[in-house]
Each structure stands twice: as structure tokens, then as C-alpha cells.
Amino acid sequence: MIIYLDNAATSFPKPEETINAVQRFLTEIGGNPGRGGHPLSVEAARLIYEAREKLAGFINGKDSERLIFTGNGTESLNLAILGLLKEKDHVVTTALEHNSVMRPLDFLQKTKNVDVSVVPCRETGELDLTVLRATVTRRTKAVIINHGSNIIGSVQPLDAIRDAIGNSTLILDACQTIGNIPIDVQKDMIDIICFSCHKALFGIQGLGAVYIREGIELTPLKFGGTGSKSEYTEQPDALPDKYESGTPNTPGIAGLLGGLRFIEKTGQAEIARRKRISTERIVEGLRGIDGVIIYGEPLNSKSLPVILINVEGVEPSEVGYECNRAGICVRVGLHCSPLAHKTIGTFPRGAIRISPGYFTEDAHISHLLEVLKSIASK
Ligand SMILES: Cc1ncc(COP(=O)(O)O)c(C=O)c1O
Missing domain, CATH: 3.90.1150.10 (Aspartate Aminotransferase, domain 1)
Structure with a gap:
């Protein structure tokens, strides 16, 4: 056993809803979304549209086009961090972060002189909010917080964090919390939320997502075919295509839709x-x-x-x-x-x-x- x-x-294991949705895609749909006008390509695109709408709704995102699918939580965090921070920016983060935050920050420290401040946590996994408040200044470009610890499961209080960081851009790593606790990007005032879809959302491996608040512009992590504006060699500016180059993980997105249906039903x-x-x-x-x-x-x-x-x-x-x-x-x-x-x-x-x-x-x-x-x- x-x-x-x-x-x-x-x-x-994954719920039947996830397995059936992946199987249905692989046996009945199978087309490349947005890459053709034939029925299987159109059906694949429709499925992605439905999943994007459902996932944006799940976190109360206003505009589903601002929901970007990625390969995993790590890629979501890389898009947010490498896409937002520029030469010599100041960023604040915590001692509870995953390496999918610490390693891009280490890279930026070494290559772009980005100034990284790390706020300590208590042994029980609570962030020191007094130090956080004192560390965030007017020159802070972003604050990156691990919402729920993958090590000891402590969850950080978003209202107290917002109070401590003022208007700074909050990048939330919700890989462990999404699906486990309700998240409302508008009420919780989250500027960029990054997560995996294969943990508590019951999707399959190979899928993550980012929701980017309106008004925030990131440099894309990838450039290439989007199925749109094919007459131009320039990366399209329209969302979600700007950040979603290459054939997506449509079987994974189908699985996520199944996972979300399971959560809704249960x-x-x-x-x-x-x-x-x-x-x-x-x-x-x-x-x-x-x-x-x-x-x-x-x-x-x-x-x-x-x-x-x-x-x-x-x-x-x-x-x-x-x-x-x-x-x-x-x-x-x-x-x-x-x-x-x-x-x-x-x-x-x-x-x-x-x-x-x-x-x-x-x-x-x-x-x-x-x-x-x-x-x-x-
Ligand atoms: C807190 C946290 N951040 C980021 C990640 C990275 O997610 P992924 O494995 O989907 O790339 C994980 C995965 O365990 C995690 O727990």
C-alpha cells in the first residue's frame, strides 16, 4: 500500500474530475488553441477561455485577461520578479521565501545591483511586522511575501501586511495557500499573485498562473508565437498574449478546469x-x-x-x-x-x-x- x-x-491522488477532463482533452479535443480555425483548435481555445474565466473568478480578479498561465509557480514568480524589477531597485522580502523567489533575487542582486532586504520571521513562522514596516521605504519597488510557508504552514496576515507596506507593490507567493484558504485579490489588495495549479487546486503538474493588477506592466519572460498578430515580428501588447508565448499546456489547463469543478462541487x-x-x-x-x-x-x-x-x-x-x-x-x-x-x-x-x-x-x-x-x- x-x-x-x-x-x-x-x-x-487527483479527483476524477481532473483525470476525466485531461482524458477528454487528449482523446476528443487535442488541437492547438488559437493556432487555426478548425474545430479542434477552436474547441481548445474555448476550453482555455473557460478555465481563465473560472480561475480569475476564483480569486475575484476583475479582468480574466490579466490572468496569465505559466508552467508552474516558479515561472509565475520569475515573470513577476524579473519582469518588474529594474537596475538598482529596492525590494523587500522575508526569511520564509522559497528558492523560486530567493534565486531570481540573487540573480538580480548580482547582475542588476538590485538591493534586497530580508525581513526576519519568528520560529513559529510569523513575520516580524515591525521590521517589515521599518524596512519598506519610498524607494521600495516591491514587497514579496510567501503567503503560506511550505516548511511550517504558517500563514501571513494580508491586512496587517498591507498596513505595514503602504502603497508598495505586493507580489504574493500563494503556491501553498491557493485552494487551501479563500483569496480575493481585490479585497486583499494583492498587486501580483503567483501560484502553482498542481497543489490545492487539484490540477496536474506543468501549470501555474499569475494575476496582474491593472496598471502594472511587466517585461515578458518569453517572446514568440501567440497565435495572434501573426503579421508582426513584434511581441503583441494585448493581454494575455503579451506574457503567454508558445503552445500552452492545454491538457494541464483542462485538468485545472476539472480541479476547479471538483472544488466547486465539494x-x-x-x-x-x-x-x-x-x-x-x-x-x-x-x-x-x-x-x-x-x-x-x-x-x-x-x-x-x-x-x-x-x-x-x-x-x-x-x-x-x-x-x-x-x-x-x-x-x-x-x-x-x-x-x-x-x-x-x-x-x-x-x-x-x-x-x-x-x-x-x-x-x-x-x-x-x-x-x-x-x-x-x-
Ligand atoms: C511557497 C512556494 N513557492 C513556490 C513554489 C514553486 O512552485 P512550483 O513547484 O509549482 O514551481 C512552491 C512549491 O513547492 C512553494 O511551496
Whole structure:
């Protein structure tokens, strides 16, 4: 039996709606959208239009043309960061960021003298809002925040952040929060939101998205064929084509539409409730095992379904090995956020991340707890 508890990396299994939508595209549609007038190309374009409308509606984006499809959360963040920041700009970010933020910023620091300030976080994963307020100045071009930590699941308060950063452009990394907690780009005053579609949106791998508030212009990350304005060698200025060159991942977009239908049918609150129950069961079980260290505050009412642990006296890789042998899929080691690991004291050893999903069953949790108990008692 395989027990999948790595939903923060990507959700699995996928709902039937996702699988059926991908299969339908591959068996009945299959055309290249916007690249022809034949019925299969037109049907593919119609499907993308529907997905764009639905996803923009999901985050209350005013204009679905400002919703850009990308290859993953990383590409979304690269488009926002490399597309917005120019020579010597000042940018503020946090110690909880993923490398898909830190690495483009490192590149810009080295090649364009971009000035990067990193605001510290507490061990519990809360951002230091006083330092944030003091670090943002009139010359700050953008503030980049990881909305929900992929390491310890803490969620940052968007209203307090907006209050601290004033009118600065907010780039929100919502890879872990989209689908897990409601997001309203207008009410939450998010200027650019970047996310993956293969985690809590139940899409398949190879798809991400960005929503860009009106008035913000980015330099495209890619230039090329868009299926529009084919008579010109110049990149079109119209959205979404400006930022979406090349054949899109239409099977992935079909899968996303299926995932969104599943969320609509099941209810986001119900999905969150089930994940919460699994998280509580796991944490309560772990608390009963001597030698298990739990980081952060996974039972905080605002936390994501992400639990980070270590077992005293046992290397994380060894815990991972035993879990693999027992058919349990968890993430072990360092999880693409070195500064976050330093903040909570799990650098460079790393830790074990357990992330239950909507399809996690009680029997999976019991088996996980038994295996961890046996590892801790050795
Ligand atoms: C907070 C955060 N940002 C960015 C990413 C990158 O997303 P992707 O793997 O879709 O490129 C992830 C993926 O785990 C993440 O958790």
C-alpha cells in the first residue's frame, strides 16, 4: 500500500474530475488553441477561455485577461520578479521565501545591483511586522511575501501586511495557500499573485498562473508565437498574449478546469475541514510519541495542513528511508527554503514534512503514527 502524505509538493491522488477532463482533452479535443480555425483548435481555445474565466473568478480578479498561465509557480514568480524589477531597485522580502523567489533575487542582486532586504520571521513562522514596516521605504519597488510557508504552514496576515507596506507593490507567493484558504485579490489588495495549479487546486503538474493588477506592466519572460498578430515580428501588447508565448499546456489547463469543478462541487470549506481533521489527528498522535519534535504551530487555526517534525537522535534521511520502506510518502531534508530552515533551527540537517490532503484516510494516519513510533523507539 502506498500512503501519500506529500500534498504540499503536489496533490495526489487527483479527483476524477481532473483525470476525466485531461482524458477528454487528449482523446476528443487535442488541437492547438488559437493556432487555426478548425474545430479542434477552436474547441481548445474555448476550453482555455473557460478555465481563465473560472480561475480569475476564483480569486475575484476583475479582468480574466490579466490572468496569465505559466508552467508552474516558479515561472509565475520569475515573470513577476524579473519582469518588474529594474537596475538598482529596492525590494523587500522575508526569511520564509522559497528558492523560486530567493534565486531570481540573487540573480538580480548580482547582475542588476538590485538591493534586497530580508525581513526576519519568528520560529513559529510569523513575520516580524515591525521590521517589515521599518524596512519598506519610498524607494521600495516591491514587497514579496510567501503567503503560506511550505516548511511550517504558517500563514501571513494580508491586512496587517498591507498596513505595514503602504502603497508598495505586493507580489504574493500563494503556491501553498491557493485552494487551501479563500483569496480575493481585490479585497486583499494583492498587486501580483503567483501560484502553482498542481497543489490545492487539484490540477496536474506543468501549470501555474499569475494575476496582474491593472496598471502594472511587466517585461515578458518569453517572446514568440501567440497565435495572434501573426503579421508582426513584434511581441503583441494585448493581454494575455503579451506574457503567454508558445503552445500552452492545454491538457494541464483542462485538468485545472476539472480541479476547479471538483472544488466547486465539494466546497472549499469542506475540503479545508477534512484536511484540518487529518492534521489534528496526526499532530495529536505525534504528541504521544516520545522523541518527536514538532516545529511551528500546526494546530494554529490559521495554519496550512503542513506538519514539520524530526525524531530525536535519528537523521531525517533515516526517517525518510524507513517511511519509504513502509510505503509512506513524505518529504525529507531541506525543502527549497534555506532561510526558513535557518529560522526554525533545522538547517542544514533538514526535517520531515507531512502534508495530508483531501483524500487522506484514517488508516493512512494510523499507519504513519505506528511507523514513526517504531522509528522513535529504536
Ligand atoms: C511557497 C512556494 N513557492 C513556490 C513554489 C514553486 O512552485 P512550483 O513547484 O509549482 O514551481 C512552491 C512549491 O513547492 C512553494 O511551496
